[in-house]
Amino acid sequence: MSETRHVAIAPTRAQPLPAGARITPHRHDDHQIVYAGRGVLTIDTDAGSWVAPTNRAIWIPAGTVHAHRAHGRSELHLVGLPARDNPLALDRPAVLGVGPLLRELILAYTRDPQDASPERERLRAVLLDQLSVSPRRPFHLPHPTDARLVALCAILRADPADGRTLAALGREVGASDRTLTRLFASDLGMSFPQWRTQLRLHHALLLLADDVPVTAVARRCGWASASAFIDVFRRAFGHTPGTHLR
Template sequence: MTKIRHVQVAPTRAQWLAPGAGIDAHRHDDHQIVYAGRGVLAITTDAGSWVAPATRAIWVPAGTVHAHQAHGRLELHLVGLPATENPLGLDRPTVLTVGPLLRELILAYTRPPHDDSPERERLRGVLLDQLRASPQQPLHLPAPRDPRLRALCAILTADPADGRTLAALGKEVGAGDRTLTRLFKSDLGMSFPQWRTQLRLHHSLVLLADDLPVTTVAHLCGWSSASAFIEVFRRAFGLTPGAHRA
């Protein structure tokens, strides 16, 4: 059984992670904001995974067991907040929109020195104000509990471009499409098409971090054309795949 590291104080710092590097499963007694200034960050918990490009940050509540994974060379920024201070009132990991001002505040706040100066306190106050105003984004890829659903999701995770219908996939995992439709709603809180689109978006971020061409990424993730992929990506992340890479 893997030992989960317990960190009492969530750190506030900036660090680089090499492509494919990670931080093993751990938990801390504080809340934490996790942000990728460059590269793509993935966070995994028992409840599923969250992937965030540079236009998004991830809120990790106190006590949440989680692991970090870098895709591309990752410029990781961590902001720790006391468990008594929850500006968003969130009790589960959540993806937040990061606009230009919030991005600069996170970058500035995670740079040394980490002291108790009046200037740093003012910076922290503005950062919290911007967090309160930050829209939440539905970019969570939930993890299934039902074994039939786990088997189906594993098939698509191994090949997001698999375009088979739910009925065809159900034959492989031993469940009818009506049963699977019900399980997606009850177990994952979303429909099968919503989950598959979410999976493909997550996978596309990983492939873009590896510098694959946009057309190749679209094909590997199951979109019929690059233009269809670009439109879905833009709606989800607020920018095109090319702008995201830049």
């Protein structure tokens, strides 16, 4: 990702984003929390893509070049934190679980960023405290660097429902399934089935944000049935796709 803007102070604010809206690549000298109060946001960096539905937030460390995109009508909430404030001790982007209390804290803290009252300082202290115990959620789609993996992953990004085996895909990109298995582990830090499931869940969230019916999402993302999709989705996000749509 090419760096195009340097915005030294990470803003704290709330703003609506229409479907498809983009915030171009930029970086801050501060840390930032990105949260979707409504809709779904994707955050892209050189290292990979992260998805933020309404029960997830994205931690963006200071100095990380990143871009946002809204899927469905979204409500963006940004919390900027000075580089000295890192309650999670994270030096790379991460997906954080957002429970009811943390959600309300983020919404309240971004509602009036100009407020300098003692009450707001106390709110900030509780927000930092909740962030420090927020569970990490492994929902990250890393970008490959090996040319063979780049080609293979591009095929599946173009059609997440492509159900070919690793051996069959390997014949198309000129690598054996054994070589590709090793590359998935070393280059992406996960197995081929894990990466493909992450890709399909990533794509499913974007389709759901556009109000695509659950049965159509399951088909377009490569699940054999709606019930199989619902089961995987529930295990990944803690609720069903129907609940997510509502």
